[in-house]
Amino acid sequence: MSLFELEKTLSFDEYIATFDAERVAKVHGFVDWLAQYQGGLVHNPWGEVNPDLEIVTDGFDAAQVRRDNLVAYLLPRLGRAKVFVVAEAVGYQGGRFSGIAITCERMLLDKHKTIRAKDVTPIRLERTSSPTSSLLKGTQQKDGFNEPTDTVVWSAIVEKGIDPYDTLLWNIFPFHPHKEDNPLTNRTPTDREQQLGWEYTKRLLDLHIELGGVEPLVLAVGQKSADTMGKIWIVCYWVAPPCKRRC
Numbered sequence: 001m002s003l004f005e006l007e008k009t010l011s012f013d014e015y016i017a018t019f020d021a022e023r024v025a026k027v028h029g030f031v032d033w034l035a036q037y038q039g040g041l042v043h044n045p046w047g048e049v050n051p052d053l054e055i056v057t058d059g060f061d062a063a064q065v066r067r068d069n070l071v072a073y074l075l076p077r078l079g080r081a082k083v084f085v086v087a088e089a090v091g092y093q094g095g096r097f098s099g100i101a102i103t104c105e106r107m108l109l110d111k112h113k114t115i116r117a118k119d120v121t122p123i124r125l126e127r128t129s130s131p132t133s134s135l136l137k138g139t140q141q142k143d144g145f146n147e148p149t150d151t152v153v154w155s156a157i158v159e160k161g162i163d164p165y166d167t168l169l170w171n172i173f174p175f176h177p178h179k180e181d182n183p184l185t186n187r188t189p190t191d192r193e194q195q196l197g198w199e200y201t202k203r204l205l206d207l208h209i210e211l212g213g214v215e216p217l218v219l220a221v222g223q224k225s226a227d228t229m230g231k232i233w234i235v236c237y238w239v240a241p242p243c244k245r246r247c
Contacts, residue, residue, distance in 0.1 A: 012068050015123045019075050023211060027074050030207055031067050034174060034200065039193070043176040043183060045090060045099050046070065050183055053135055054097070054128050062128040066099025069108065072121045073100045074168075078204075079211030081168040085153060086201065087221040089189045090176040093147035097129040102153050102169040102221075105129060105144030112146070115154045119164040135184065153221065168216070170204060172225045173197030194228045 016024050035047035043050065046067045054062040087102055095101045098108055100120065108125040110117035117124055127144045129136060139146075157167050173194055177187040189197065208216065 010123055012072060012123065015072060016075060023075065023079075024071075026207060026211065027071055027078065030203065031070050031074070033203075034070075035063065035067060037175060039175065041178055041180060041187060042193070043096060043178060045096055045176060053130060053133050053183060055130050065126050065128050066097075069099035069121075069125045072123060072125060073103075076121070076165050077168045078208050079213040081166055081208065081213065082216055083162070083167045084170060084205070084208075084216045084218045085157075085167060085221060086170045086172050086218060086225050087149070087153075088224045089171050089173040089186070089193075089197075091147060091149070091186050092176060092178065092184050093145045094150045095171065095174075096176045097127065097145050098125075099128070100169070101171045101174065102147075102150050104147040104150045106146045107150070107154065109144055111143045112151070114151065115158065119154070119158065149221075168208070170201060171197070172201055172220075172228050174200050189224065194224060198228055 010018075031046060035044065037044050037047065045063070047063055049056070049062045056062070085102065090096055090101065094104045098105050100108075103120060104112070105127045106112040107115045107120055108117060109127055110124070129140065129144055131141045133141065153169065154164075157164055173189040174197055177189045177193060179185040179187050205216075
């Protein structure tokens with residue numbers, strides 16, 4: 001049995017137990033900090049649940065599932081990744097339901113056309129969008145959400161032969177800004193939200209260094225992300241977004 005096949009049989013708790021306890025505590029602390037944020041016309045994937053859109057059953061906490069998904073994603077990358085790809089904000093078809101930046105549910109469920117679940121984490125993660133919500137389209141109910149921008153970014157990583165565990169995906173505003181009375185939309189984050197988001201991005205970069213990483217190459221997806229990081233004097237490169245959607 002391969003290491004990947006072995007890890008596929010592990011539960012989340014068993015998987016994180018394979019990492020150093022101090023590393024796990026620091027990553028959990030960062031994700032718990034993310035979960036505390038609240039803002040107007042903003043959904044916090046790790047701290048809030050919308051029962052009209054998400055799975056609501058006994059023993060299932062969608063926000064907790066997304067926290068676990070993000071922890072499982074960050075643990076093998078922080079301290080290792082050579083490249084940080086930073087987009088503008090979480091989008092409703094991507095990180096809003098997966099809990100991972102620039103990553104959609106179909107990737108987690110191994111239902112994506114080109115990206116395999118093993119590229120995201122060695123263990124299978126869970127979806128949180130409701131397969132019975134009338135607000136979701138039929139394919140979204142059946143297979144979870146799919147995000148075109150996520151597909152383009154992940155495909156570029158895989159097609160270039162880059163180890164996906166050497167790349168960490170993030171958003172400069174790590175939450176989901178949406179339009180009023182319509183949670184399944186994307187809104188451009190305000191300048192204030194972008195500056196606030198930088199505090200989370202800076203902490204993530206600092207944590208990467210704390211865990212033994214070297215200063216990564218930072219690639220910005222979208223002008224907003226590039227402008228915000230440029231003002232802080234971080235060296236980055238602007239990668240034009242393939243569509244108007246967020247990630």
